[in-house]
Amino acid sequence: MSMPVAAKLRGAVAIAGVGESDQIGRLPEKSAPQLHMEAARNALADAGIEVGEVDAVFTSGRNMANEIPEYLGIRPRYVGGTQVGGCSFLVHVEHAVAALAAGLCSVALITHGESGYSHIGHPRQRWGDDSVNNQFEIPHGTTGPATGYGLVATRHMHTYGTTSEHLAEVAVATRAWASLNPRAWARDPLTIDDVLASRVIAWPLHLLDCCLVTDGGGAVVLTRADRAADLAAAPVYVLGTATAIGHQMVSQMEHFDRWDAAERSGADAFAMAGLKPADIDVTQLYDAFTIVPLLALEALGFCARGESGPFVSKQRTAPGGSFPLNTNGGGLSYTHTGMYGIFMIVEAVRQLRRQRGEAQVPHARTALCHGTGGEWSSAATLILSTER
Amino acid sequence: MPADAYTGPLPVPTPESRPFWDAAREHRLSIPFCNRCQRWYFYPRAFCPLCFAADITWRTASGAAKLVSFVIPSRGPRNFPVVGPYVVGIVELAEGPRMMAHIVDVEAVPEKLSCDMPLEVVFADVTPQITLPKFRPVGR
Numbered sequence: 001m002s003m004p005v006a007a008k009l010r011g012a013v014a015i016a017g018v019g020e021s022d023q024i025g026r027l028p029e030k031s032a033p034q035l036h037m038e039a040a041r042n043a044l045a046d047a048g049i050e051v052g053e054v055d056a057v058f059t060s061g062r063n064m065a066n067e068i069p070e071y072l073g074i075r076p077r078y079v080g081g082t083q084v085g086g087c088s089f090l091v092h093v094e095h096a097v098a099a100l101a102a103g104l105c106s107v108a109l110i111t112h113g114e115s116g117y118s119h120i121g122h123p124r125q126r127w128g129d130d131s132v133n134n135q136f137e138i139p140h141g142t143t144g145p146a147t148g149y150g151l152v153a154t155r156h157m158h159t160y161g162t163t164s165e166h167l168a169e170v171a172v173a174t175r176a177w178a179s180l181n182p183r184a185w186a187r188d189p190l191t192i193d194d195v196l197a198s199r200v201i202a203w204p205l206h207l208l209d210c211c212l213v214t215d216g217g218g219a220v221v222l223t224r225a226d227r228a229a230d231l232a233a234a235p236v237y238v239l240g241t242a243t244a245i246g247h248q249m250v251s252q253m254e255h256f257d258r259w260d261a262a263e264r265s266g267a268d269a270f271a272m273a274g275l276k277p278a279d280i281d282v283t284q285l286y287d288a289f290t291i292v293p294l295l296a297l298e299a300l301g302f303c304a305r306g307e308s309g310p311f312v313s314k315q316r317t318a319p320g321g322s323f324p325l326n327t328n329g330g331g332l333s334y335t336h337t338g339m340y341g342i343f344m345i346v347e348a349v350r351q352l353r354r355q356r357g358e359a360q361v362p363h364a365r366t367a368l369c370h371g372t373g374g375e376w377s378s379a380a381t382l383i384l385s386t387e388r
Numbered sequence: 389m390p391a392d393a394y395t396g397p398l399p400v401p402t403p404e405s406r407p408f409w410d411a412a413r414e415h416r417l418s419i420p421f422c423n424r425c426q427r428w429y430f431y432p433r434a435f436c437p438l439c440f441a442a443d444i445t446w447r448t449a450s451g452a453a454k455l456v457s458f459v460i461p462s463r464g465p466r467n468f469p470v471v472g473p474y475v476v477g478i479v480e481l482a483e484g485p486r487m488m489a490h491i492v493d494v495e496a497v498p499e500k501l502s503c504d505m506p507l508e509v510v511f512a513d514v515t516p517q518i519t520l521p522k523f524r525p526v527g528r
Contacts, residue, residue: 129400130399130400130401130402132405132431134397134399134400135399135400135401135402135405135409135431136399136430136431136487136488137488138397138465139396139397139398139399139520140476140488140489140490140520140522141461141464141465141468141470141474141476141490142465142476142488143461143463143464143465143476144465146459146461147459147461147476150459151457151458151459151477151478152457154457154458154459154503155456155457155503158457158502158503158504159503199462200460200462200473201461201462202459202460202461202462203459203460203461203462203473203498204459204498205459249431249488250478250488251431251478251486251487251488252431252486256456256457256478
């Protein structure tokens with residue numbers, strides 16, 4: 001059997017630099033493009049690459065692949081504007097790997113900036129009056145992501161006996177990681193009872209099952225692996241990268257107690273990397289709501305279908321636990337601008353470079369990031385390593 | 389605007405979806421059916437998303453359904469005309485397709501609901517132009 005095309009790209013490209021906006025949190029004095037700019041400057045400085053060398057820009061949002069290069073003063077020969085929600089930036093990595101390996105560009109900048117809380121230079125978006133969403137979901141009382149994500153929580157509880165306590169384990173463990181991160185928005189310790197006592201947003205989801213709403217930016221710089229070896233920071237190689245789209249409206253989701261799209265992106269990414277779940281040392285799973293990491297753990301094969309609740313019990317994913325998860329404090333407690341995915345990549349790279357201080361996972365050599373967008377709509381998986 | 393005017397979000401039909409909304413106004417649940425693969429599908433599209441055929445027709449569904457999953461929002465979206473918790477869920481029609489629906493005539497507490505419980509369609513005439521199909525537990 002011939003080698004799959006994707007496997008030929010394993011390790012061909014490296015992440016050369018990562019950065020975030022100077023501040024994250026609530027930043028009414030900064031526009032969304034300014035947050036892009038700060039993150040891009042910091043990521044390029046981290047890589048030791050001049051902005052003039054950037055010939056590919058990837059970003060997400062309507063018309064953003066025009067607007068953001070202009071704001072940054074870059075005239076790229078290659079752009080990506082894929083917008084599939086919060087994991088768009090993981091998808092951009094896959095596209096950047098292909099473009100770099102093919103020689104279509106030589107320095108790729110993936111950038112994100114979102115004034116998700118303050119809405120400065122960042123207009124609110126809504127579905128059109130005659131969109132399918134405004135015909136077949138919204139008039140029936142959907143409340144946005146809490147409905148879409150909650151529907152899967154309810155069915156998972158029905159099928160497998162997953163409980164609100166299981167969901168709360170994720171929130172508590174993630175907060176413990178945030179307490180080690182001075183930049184995290186929410187750092188006060190949390191208990192299971194705190195989560196269960198927080199007000200119900202959409203049963204079965206409580207307030208503390210839901211992510212933050214913040215302002216911030218992040219950026220990632222990629223080059224071919226041979227170039228990355230000579231740059232300022234230790235290269236982190238892209239071993240596996242894969243995408244899967246399931247649906248747009250959650251009412252079109254295939255199953256409500258498993259995540260088919262993530263099963264596909266995970267299998268493809270592991271196949272490309274030639275690795276299995278047990279080979280991963282540190283994991284970042286998109287946590288817009290506590291139920292998302294649970295379904296991702298099952299879909300990616302870290303545990304069997306239905307067993308994610310027991311898997312995360314007894315604070316297994318907290319600092320000191322056997323499965324370090326969302327080690328920056330996640331979207332639940334670190335930051336969640338609206339499209340959180342870029343922050344997972346930044347954290348994974350910093351873990352692999354041993355830059356995380358108190359939150360450092362010892363001996364971390366491989367990292368996995370997995371994200372979603374919309375309402376379980378898109379799935380993207382990324383496997384990184386310090387070794388090719 | 390009369391005091392009792394409907395304030396909730398209202399669909400605006402497209403040419404593809406208009407037969408669904410026209411039928412709803414007549415209190416019929418009309419669903420696209422593919423003549424080639426002999427399956428019903430939803431939401432309305434000019435082609436069958438299950439087999440890519442263009443040979444489709446509209447058929448009236450029985451209105452019998454079951455509850456695939458649900459959530460109980462503590463409050464609705466802006467101007468949604470329900471005060472306090474209510475139930476919104478995924479219903480699976482006896483004919484196969486699934487749709488999002490407001491579940492009515494049941495107390496909005498988890499103890500009164502369960503996945504797979506049988507439901508039936510009811511129609512709410514919210515404006516002279518728009519009727520929203522809703523579902524309620526069978527036997528209410």
